[in-house]
Amino acid sequence: MLRFLRVEHLPLIGCLEWELDPGFTVVTGETGAGKSLLIGALGLLLGNRADRSLYLDGEKTCSVEGEFFLEEGAAETLSSLLESSGADPCEEGRLLVKRSLPASGASRQFVNGCSTTLTVLRQVGDSLLDLHGPHEHQSLLQRSSQLFLLDAFGGLQALVAHVGEIYEKLEWARRREQMLSDPERERRRLLRMNVIQEIGDAAVRLEEEEEILRELELSRHGWKLLEMVGELNALLFTEEGALERVSRARRVLAGWSSLDAPGAAKAEELLEAAAVGLREMETLLIDYRERLEVDPERLNALEQRRSVLEGLKRKYGPTLSDVLRTLRAAERERSEEEEELRHHRQLAEERPGLERLFEEAYRQLSEARRRVGETLTQKVSHELAELGFPRAEFCVDWITRPHPGRRGAEEVEFLFAPNPGRPPLPLREAASSGEMARFMLALKTVLAAVDHVPILVFDEIDANVAGETAWKVGAHLRNLGRQHQVICVTHLAPVAAQGDSHFRVRKEHSAEGTSVSFERLSLLQRKEELARMLGGKSEESLALAERMLSGGPRPASSSIRRQED
Template identity: 35%
Template sequence: MLTQLAIKDFAVVRSAELEFGPGLTVISGETGAGKSLLVDALGFLSGLRADSGMVRHGAERAELSARFALADAAPARDWLREQDMLDEDRDDGDECQLRRTLRADGGSKAWINGRPATLAQLAELAGLLVEIHGQHEHQALLSKTSQLALLDGYGGHDDALAAVAAAAARWNTLLREREALSKQGDVSERIAYLEHQAGELQREALEPDAIAELGASHRRHAHAAALIAACDAAFTRLAGDEAPSMTRQLQQTRAELMRVVEHEPRLADIDALLDAAAIQLDEATALIERIREDLDLDPLQFEDMEQRLGRIHDLARKHRVAPERLAAHRDALAAELESLRGAGERVARLDGEIETARQQWRAAAGKLTEARTRTAGTLASTTTSLIGELGMGGGRFEVALEPNAGERPDANGAERVEFLVSANAGQPPRPLRKVASGGELSRISLAIEVAALGGDLVPTMVFDEVDSGIGGAVAEIVGQKLRALGEKRQALCVTHLPQVAAQGHAHYRVSKAASDGVTRSAVERLDAKQRAEELARMLGGVEVSKEARAAAKRLLSNAG
């Protein structure tokens, strides 16, 4: 729901800030005061191309912003979350802000929740928040996609549509798999090549741990002579018999100290340290002895290790990977080989699976088509009745279901929708997007929205000059329909008829005045007394009579 609209230096509006609530909000004012500028502002916030002519004369840029509550706009919240633009830390992410600047030199910038956004993103999000029904190009209902969504929403086709989408996804997945396999062509040469490559790799132990151990063993054998000499020398110094060894010297030292320990008790602490050292020395000696026993000058074993290492490095160069990546490369080749070996059989199975998926999609799409056909008849009948009530007697509304021309499965079903309308009796129905009269287009849009009440997920609907070219009883009916729409969805309406304005739950007035030779517009929210006076002005013109004031009070009383 739209909660706030702020405008600065836009056309003849220097600065305005409007607060909106639920229900129907009407906007009135004298001709040329700039009532429709509020709708234009929402249009630019919905992604319309920048127009430097909308920047107020003398200003460098126009600034527009709109704030929306997301409690009734789950699709918009999901979109924001997917785009990483949802402000979860503020009000539990229950609001979003659209902001845009239009520069006098023709440039523009846009933001969503303070983050820079493209016009495409702005339009996509705004399409989930607000629908504009007016006499300009930003007509939500003129899009076939929107028409289809409205028809499905009105008919409650969610389950049938989900079944079609799931069947289409399955069918498309299988088609893509077959196309990928078909592009491979004759794979016999590739299989032979992979078998040879994989065979070479499988003959060696290529796991990273095995290669590391082989390298370590090779280094030991390469330096075996030096290692043996070092171990022998160390063992002799530590525990040998040919010269006083470190072990024997340590024992003698402890014995000498213990003979005089009674004269200096602290020598006992030294003896404890030397005892610990003796234990460490014994362990070191034992470990050196074991290492020495493992060392062996075996030329044949060393040559075998060199050959194995050579083969591993040759394989690494051949396959252009590091030696420690050879095992992963081997596994990848094996997986590709297995896939190619089963490709022929898979293609044969795919043909049957694709045919089954096609039949499942057709069955699901057929059920959806039947549901849409029933819904189209009901929506057309209800809307046609409403068109007559809105002053277009003899008018007719139809919903045409057009089969899709494509051969691939469509997640939206087997048809597209086109809304057709005949504004007058005897005229053939034409696409809604080709209706010439802006006032008729707005009233037809209103009739469709009222007929489909509750089926449209967009929370805010805006109607610009929906009452153009009508008056009297028809104007009152238009107002009543707008009020009924406002009971289910937030509705905004720019109007010049008191019968329509009286039906609003809230009322804004746009006025203009000249200051220093420059015309400016101002917007104010009216209280009950001001509303009565504004309706009287709309009824009586410049000179407001007692009769006009009395009639205005009656309109407000009847609406209430």
């Protein structure tokens, strides 16, 4: 419910604080007293476009602030919207909404103290309040809302959810099936296979690059190295080489040792080590020379292999580690894709069965909706007759979707013709504001238990209404107030008498200018206000007003007349 409304610097109204009650609230006052400005302030709070010529008071900033208290379910739903938009969620069901309109520049909006966009403010307003009258803010004018309410009225939510569940499965299968023939997917698959084949065929080893470089270096300098090895061999191992000289030295050393063994021992040890080292050197040179075979074909093969590795590094590198990492990633993606494709093929095989289930489900939903539509038509037509439209026509128009979706195969459009002889039209085109307000009252009465919008505001609902119909309008509003917070601006005493609370708007003139006052009426003040609305504060009017407030018998229709504007 709307618990509190504060308005600042609105022309005529000035600064106003309004504390509201649950149930059915009526607002009365003479024509031109400023009631429409109050309704306009509510519209501003909920995101309606601001007419600066009407809502700005000089250079001052106009602001409208409302405090709402929500039931647990509504608070959770709205908190999700607020959190997704960056605003603070509702705490203990309390919601604060504020809108400021400076003399120049764009308006500013705040929800729970956090700045937000006008779009978010309108979304909040759509979930909280419907304005019916010249300042329209009506969720029921939208086809999506009409279908939602019809389903809720008929208790079809489980069937709608079933259709949506099958539809999601079917769409998933369709999307997966499309992926099998997606040209872009096939292009990526071929690129991946090329990568795997190119790197796989190359049989890359991480350590081979260093081996190739070393072997290439040896191959490029093979002849020079052979020459050097040959020269070393000649110096060390020919007849005049170092090994022969060491052998002769050992014979001389043997004579020295025979004459002075202790003195020659160290020299003999060193000479023996030199001989061993030269023999090892000889073995090394032989092995190296055998490995140093100069083969032009081998050199060419090494160069080609090096070129292959460099090409792979340019494409998938910059190192062989990166090349191998690319290969492993491509193989992993191939494996995942093969598994996914197996799953997609399975889904594609299931799709015909899902299509049959979906068709059966949405046809069942369509049949149920048409039965509910007939019931809704009968009930709303009955309520319209009660509200002064005995020959009005209301019907539900079914619009077939080109392609059935998650909410079924059709949309609905509520059609209404207030006067006989004219075809019924969509609600937004069908009637004047007063007729539309009464139609909405009839529809809201039927849908009261399932309508999720908690606050309903009716303006000019009593246009062209008098007598018995006025009593029925008031009774409908009172009953509607048991499930919603209802605010009604009215000129009819029979409507005002049935309110749970009553406020009066009065225009006052002074030397300083014109202003509007707004007050809650006591029981005595209500009686006087009703008497005024009945034609004046005569004894008869006061007595009639008292009977109306006490719930006494209704006066004859001839004794009730609307005060002329």
